[in-house]
Amino acid sequence: MSAVNEEKSVTCIVCPRGCRIKVSIKGGEIIRISGNLCKRGADYARSEVTQPMRVLTTTVRLEDGHLLPVKTARPIPKELLFEAVRELSGVRVKGPIEIGQVVYSNVAGTGVDVVATRSWN
Amino acid sequence: MQNRELVIIGGGPAGLSAAVEARRLGIKDVLVIDRESEPGGILKQCIHPGFGLHIFKEELTGPEYAERFVREAKNLGVEIMLDTMAIELTADKRIIAVNSQEGLIEIQAKAVILAMGCRERTRGAINIPGFRPAGVFTAGTAQRFVNIEGYMPGREIVILGSGDIGLIMARRLTLEGAKVRCVVEIMPYSNGLTRNIVQCLEDYDIPLLLKHTVVNIHGRKRVEGVTIAEVDDNMKPIMETAKFIPCDTLLLSVGLIPENELSRMAEIQIDEVTGGPVVNQRMETSVPGIFACGNVLHVHDLVDFVTREAILAARGAASYLADSDKKYDYVPVVAGDGLRYVLPHRINIEAMPEKRQTFFMRSVKPMAKARLSIESEKGVIKSRVMRYVKPSEMLSIPIDRDEMKGIKILKFNLQEEGDSVERGE
Numbered sequence: 289m290s291a292v293n294e295e296k297s298v299t300c301i302v303c304p305r306g307c308r309i310k311v312s313i314k315g316g317e318i319i320r321i322s323g324n325l326c327k328r329g330a331d332y333a334r335s336e337v338t339q340p341m342r343v344l345t346t347t348v349r350l351e352d353g354h355l356l357p358v359k360t361a362r363p364i365p366k367e368l369l370f371e372a373v374r375e376l377s378g379v380r381v382k383g384p385i386e387i388g389q390v391v392y393s394n395v396a397g398t399g400v401d402v403v404a405t406r407s408w409n
Numbered sequence: 410m411q412n413r414e415l416v417i418i419g420g421g422p423a424g425l426s427a428a429v430e431a432r433r434l435g436i437k438d439v440l441v442i443d444r445e446s447e448p449g450g451i452l453k454q455c456i457h458p459g460f461g462l463h464i465f466k467e468e469l470t471g472p473e474y475a476e477r478f479v480r481e482a483k484n485l486g487v488e489i490m491l492d493t494m495a496i497e498l499t500a501d502k503r504i505i506a507v508n509s510q511e512g513l514i515e516i517q518a519k520a521v522i523l524a525m526g527c528r529e530r531t532r533g534a535i536n537i538p539g540f541r542p543a544g545v546f547t548a549g550t551a552q553r554f555v556n557i558e559g560y561m562p563g564r565e566i567v568i569l570g571s572g573d574i575g576l577i578m579a580r581r582l583t584l585e586g587a588k589v590r591c592v593v594e595i596m597p598y599s600n601g602l603t604r605n606i607v608q609c610l611e612d613y614d615i616p617l618l619l620k621h622t623v624v625n626i627h628g629r630k631r632v633e634g635v636t637i638a639e640v641d642d643n644m645k646p647i648m649e650t651a652k653f654i655p656c657d658t659l660l661l662s663v664g665l666i667p668e669n670e671l672s673r674m675a676e677i678q679i680d681e682v683t684g685g686p687v688v689n690q691r692m693e694t695s696v697p698g699i700f701a702c703g704n705v706l707h708v709h710d711l712v713d714f715v716t717r718e719a720i721l722a723a724r725g726a727a728s729y730l731a732d733s734d735k736k737y738d739y740v741p742v743v744a745g746d747g748l749r750y751v752l753p754h755r756i757n758i759e760a761m762p763e764k765r766q767t768f769f770m771r772s773v774k775p776m777a778k779a780r781l782s783i784e785s786e787k788g789v790i791k792s793r794v795m796r797y798v799k800p801s802e803m804l805s806i807p808i809d810r811d812e813m814k815g816i817k818i819l820k821f822n823l824q825e826e827g828d829s830v831e832r833g834e
Contacts, residue, residue, distance in 0.1 A: 299603065299606070299607045299611060301603055301604040301607050301608065305796060305797040306603040306607075306797065340612075342608070342612070343458050343468075344584075345456050345457050345458055345470055346456070346584060346585075347456065347556060347559070349559075353559075354559075355556065355557060355558075355559050357456035357470065357472050357556065359456075359458065359470055366612065369584065370584070373584050373585070387472075387473065387476055405456065405470045405472045405473045406453075406472035406473070406475075406476055407476060
């Protein structure tokens with residue numbers, strides 16, 4: 289067996305079992321995935337270790353002072369969540385707003401839109 | 410006095426889902442009463458994703474889930490009376506409600522669906538010693554402040570209880586710039602969904618301290634810190650392990666209580682375990698013509714199941730409105746070993762709205778592998794192996810009418826079995 293540089297632990301959230309999956313990494317390459325009970329778990333662990341992605345949900349200010357709930361239209365890299373929130377904290381949008389309407393584009397340079405998750409009259 | 414066909418008390422996910430289904434079934438006069446100025450209930454402040462995976466097969470946020478039902482209700486001609494609080498309900502289905510425009514409103518309904526939801530347990534419910542400074546909030550109140558009102562409840566935060574709202578707020582407050590020092594849970598396991606432990610705590614390196622509790626709150630004007638301690642197997646704090654954690658805010662996520670003041674006024678029988686009404690196969694309470702669904706009936710972990718339950722209640726109300734004199738005999742449904750409760754509490758097999766009845770239940774403790782067996786007075790009629798059972802994740806099993814023919818009792822047992830799962834890729 290080859291020497292392992294790094295071992296990362298991932299809790300799988302694909303199903304309620306919550307397998308504790310170990311991912312062994314050598315020279316930047318995944319060499320072994322263990323602890324999962326199914327293939328979906330292995331896929332999840334692989335993406336968690338290489339590039340974890342999350343949908344960000346937060347709020348932006350409407351011009352009338354109220355808060356509008358929003359989300360990223362697609363998942364964005366996990367390490368950019370804070371940058372995205374910081375960027376959105378300065379955003380002011382004008383109503384009326386339709387649910388699903390793009391209120392901000394290319395958040396944190398991800399190319400992903402931020403959309404309203406409710407309508408506002 | 411107004412005469413109405415179906416009155417639904419509460420315009421959250423349960424009430425709206427029931428209203429939509431009632432209209433689809435052809436009930437012409439459907440009135441929803443809600444105390445807030447917008448329908449949608451608690452979903453309005455649940456801006457995170459995770460809703461709708463079962464009902465819509467896609468992941469929605471709370472406001473998105475709510476808006477779908479609000480639109481549908483309006484399209485179907487449901488009347489929603491907002492800013493109105495139902496303050497009295499009688500067993501003969503008279504409702505007294507109040508608002509600032511019309512004052513007292515008296516309504517005589519032919520059928521009623523209770524959908525009042527639940528409220529959070531507070532500091533008083535769990536008796537934490539210490540001073541009574543500002544800075545102690547329930548997690549849901551903090552959620553409302555952050556997501557609706559636009560205020561931060563504090564900067565340095567300790568969360569007591571690992572219920573889902575607490576976990577969601579740990580992430581939300583972290584993203585908004587607060588420091589969440591830790592989540593403290595008295596049980597040896599979390600009461601939240603696994604995905605929330607992972608995506609709300611592990612993602613942000615927030616420690617989850619199991620078998621710990623808050624034993625003191627410090628600060629006279631504002632919270633200055635809390636003392637936490639490990640607990641023994643009887644949940645008694647071990648004071649030698651006590652340590653001080655500086656913080657300005659303590660959030661409580663220590664359970665939810667179905668809001669049944671109106672149900673009690675109508676002398677509806679309440680189940681002491683769920684805190685909600687005792688119901689039959691069509692979600693009808695002990696008072697004929699009054700139905701219940703959603704968190705007023707029992708606390709749910711997923712809104713999708715609330716919608717399903719509300720659909721059953723609406724169907725029940727529709728069949729009651731069609732024939733209100735029908736009397737039923739019931740088979741009791743009993744939660745046996747390993748289960749806290751099973752719903753519905755009793756069933757009439759002939760009057761089941763569908764060919765099969767889905768039963769919902771919660772386990773008493775986490776089990777890696779367990780056998781759910783359902784027995785009648787004649788013996789076991791169905792059994793199934795369930796994996797990774799947790800009290801926080803509701804279990805369900807459908808049973809066909811044919812499997813229950815002629816029985817006199819239905820008893821559910823959940824027995825732990827040895828885990829023989831092989832691991833590896």
